[in-house]
Amino acid sequence: MEKAVVVFSGGQDSTTCLLWALERFDNVETVTFLYGQRNRSELDSAKKITEDLGVKHTVLDMNLLNQLTDNAMTRKDMEIDESGEVPNTFVPGRNHIFLSFAAIFAKGIGARHIITGVSETDFSGYLDCRNNFIKSLNLTLNLAMDHPFEIHTPLMWKNKSQTWEMADEMGKLEYIRKHTTTCYNGIIGDGCGECPSCKLRKQGLDAYLAGGRAHV
Numbered sequence: 562m563e564k565a566v567v568v569f570s571g572g573q574d575s576t577t578c579l580l581w582a583l584e585r586f587d588n589v590e591t592v593t594f595l596y597g598q599r600n601r602s603e604l605d606s607a608k609k610i611t612e613d614l615g616v617k618h619t620v621l622d623m624n625l626l627n628q629l630t631d632n633a634m635t636r637k638d639m640e641i642d643e644s645g646e647v648p649n650t651f652v653p654g655r656n657h658i659f660l661s662f663a664a665i666f667a668k669g670i671g672a673r674h675i676i677t678g679v680s681e682t683d684f685s686g687y688l689d690c691r692n693n694f695i696k697s698l699n700l701t702l703n704l705a706m707d708h709p710f711e712i713h714t715p716l717m718w719k720n721k722s723q724t725w726e727m728a729d730e731m732g733k734l735e736y737i738r739k740h741t742t743t744c745y746n747g748i749i750g751d752g753c754g755e756c757p758s759c760k761l762r763k764q765g766l767d768a769y770l771a772g773g774r775a776h777v
């Protein structure tokens with residue numbers, strides 16, 4: 562029986578990945594990391610979605626990360642600024658650390674598959690979302706724990722429109738639209754409509770819907 566662990570935030574991307582994993586693996590668990598996110602509604606979404614799907618959900622406290630870095634993802638008093646080469650919502654090393662802990666968790670439950678919703682297409686500024694990094698870390702983790710981990714990145718080369726298409730192909734577009742939280746201001750579903758994350762999500766959805774849904 563193939564077990565898998567999904568790094569799960571309760572947002573659009575990781576929920577799409579969770580549904581993708583449920584179609585491929587016999588036994589799927591999720592891990593969510595707490596690191597002082599700006600709001601808790603993402604976590605509420607994560608809890609509800611895993612309950613809906615009947616998937617085991619483990620929440621791990623990674624607040625240490627918040628002690629080490631100042632960024633707009635965890636500091637409510639910082640304005641989100643995406644004007645730089647790397648936006649200030651970037652938390653240095655976040656995916657690196659999360660994937661390493663997810664691997665330790667996976668080994669503990671006898672899983673070798675790890676699924677993460679990172680994408681090089683939409684978040685090219687986020688260094689540890691890149692394909693080269695993931696491949697490198699995969700090798701490192703295998704060597705570190707002598708365990709044949711396989712990190713899956715189903716969204717790596719997809720833009721937001723293609724991620725919506727993937728959800729639609731699985732018959733879950735409306736579910737993901739309604740129940741996930743992607744908004745930096747913590748508003749579920751279509752969100753605040755103003756923050757960079759909401760804009761990206763909406764642009765992708767509009768582009769997909771304008772292209773004519775193939776899977777209604």
Ligand code: ZN
Pocket residue numbers: 743744745746747748752753754755756757758759760
């Ligand atoms: Zn928003």
